[in-house]
Amino acid sequence: MRMRAAVLRRAGLARPYAQSRPLCIEEVELPAPGAGEVLVQIKAASLCHSDLSVVNGDRVWPLPIVPGHEAAGVVAVVGAGVTELTPGDHVALIFLSQCGVCARCREGKPFLCERGTQANREGRLITGGPHLRLGGELLHHHMGLAAFAEYALVAARSLVKIPRELPFVEASLFGCAVMCGAGTALNSAGIRPGDSVAVVGLGGVGLSAVMGAVVAGATRIFAIDAGDDKFTLASELGATDCLEAADAVARLRQMLPGGVDHAIECTGTVDGFSAALEATRRGGTTSSTSLPHAGESFSFPLARLVAEARTLRGSYIGSCVPGRDIPAYAELFRQGRLPVDKLVTQRIALDDINAAFDALADARVVRQVICF
Numbered sequence: 001m002r003m004r005a006a007v008l009r010r011a012g013l014a015r016p017y018a019q020s021r022p023l024c025i026e027e028v029e030l031p032a033p034g035a036g037e038v039l040v041q042i043k044a045a046s047l048c049h050s051d052l053s054v055v056n057g058d059r060v061w062p063l064p065i066v067p068g069h070e071a072a073g074v075v076a077v078v079g080a081g082v083t084e085l086t087p088g089d090h091v092a093l094i095f096l097s098q099c100g101v102c103a104r105c106r107e108g109k110p111f112l113c114e115r116g117t118q119a120n121r122e123g124r125l126i127t128g129g130p131h132l133r134l135g136g137e138l139l140h141h142h143m144g145l146a147a148f149a150e151y152a153l154v155a156a157r158s159l160v161k162i163p164r165e166l167p168f169v170e171a172s173l174f175g176c177a178v179m180c181g182a183g184t185a186l187n188s189a190g191i192r193p194g195d196s197v198a199v200v201g202l203g204g205v206g207l208s209a210v211m212g213a214v215v216a217g218a219t220r221i222f223a224i225d226a227g228d229d230k231f232t233l234a235s236e237l238g239a240t241d242c243l244e245a246a247d248a249v250a251r252l253r254q255m256l257p258g259g260v261d262h263a264i265e266c267t268g269t270v271d272g273f274s275a276a277l278e279a280t281r282r283g284g285t286t287s288s289t290s291l292p293h294a295g296e297s298f299s300f301p302l303a304r305l306v307a308e309a310r311t312l313r314g315s316y317i318g319s320c321v322p323g324r325d326i327p328a329y330a331e332l333f334r335q336g337r338l339p340v341d342k343l344v345t346q347r348i349a350l351d352d353i354n355a356a357f358d359a360l361a362d363a364r365v366v367r368q369v370i371c372f
Contacts, residue, residue: 092171125144169369181212206267
């Protein structure tokens with residue numbers, strides 16, 4: 001079959017993207033799903049900084065590629081051997097497929113699946129591929145999904161069934177922003193009732209971490225960002241204190257001299273990670289959700305790590321088990337305890353995608369969602 005999709009042939013083009021147009025809307029061909037695969041009609045796909053890192057070249061992916069990894073839709077066709085899903089099911093797409101048999105999957109950490117990670121790096125599905133074509137040319141799948149398209153051919157293990165009453169626009173955020181942010185607060189960081197928390201960086205992941213900290217029972221939540229344009233939303237979501245990044249650590253230490261129990265970094269910058277680390281108390285935990293440019297590094301005195309009993313954590317996909325956590329987060333949304341709808345800045349069309357990446361790069365939005 002044929003579908004409209006956003007195709008990236010060259011990363012790192014100059015901004016504004018509305019003029020350089022790195023993403024071209026093309027008629028792409030895809031086959032029927034093979035064994036273990038599912039064809040999903042995409043209903044909503046959100047733009048995330050991980051997608052921006054593909055466009056600007058911060059993260060290297062095989063090209064050409066169809067980006068997009070934060071989406072929701074309806075099962076259209078299932079391939080041989082797929083029994084857990086049927087046509088008409090509503091699903092959230094998960095950007096790391098789980099093989100279920102590697103060492104990491106067997107120990108209950110599918111977010112570190114070795115085979116899924118390798119497939120993503122190669123721009124294919126865990127079941128094979130690449131499967132997408134433009135003329136005679138193969139196109140790669142971003143994170144096993146390639147969701148900036150009318151349809152996505154994905155591995156069945158990249159999908160989680162969601163309630164039909166969960167709106168597609170909000171559901172699209174559950175596969176990335178919510179798992180990475182709220183999941184870090186609820187899983188990786190280990191926040192407990194009464195704890196204090198700092199969240200550095202108030203994009204979709206950072207604001208989801210604020211919501212997760214509220215659900216976890218934190219009683220003091222510092223929201224830190226380079227500007228104050230997202231402070232109102234952060235407060236609505238449960239932040240008790242909002243601080244501009246320039247002097248955030250000094251001000252936080254005045255209000256809470258020992259520092260916070262947990263800091264969650266969501267900026268993708270060394271400065272952001274440094275601020276999160278210095279905001280954390282002795283014996284506390286600093287978690288990072290970010291994937292900055294591969295060349296970035298950070299230096300920290302080893303003596304402090306030991307003498308201050310520090311815990312530094314990387315949190316990939318919020319340490320989530322998607323089949324367990326997404327239904328739980330969807331129920332929290334239904335109860336009004338995880339108001340994901342507040343993260344949606346605007347709804348756009350697929351043809352608006354280049355200008356939308358300009359808005360994302362300028363931090364003028366939280367989440368823009370392509371509606372099909």
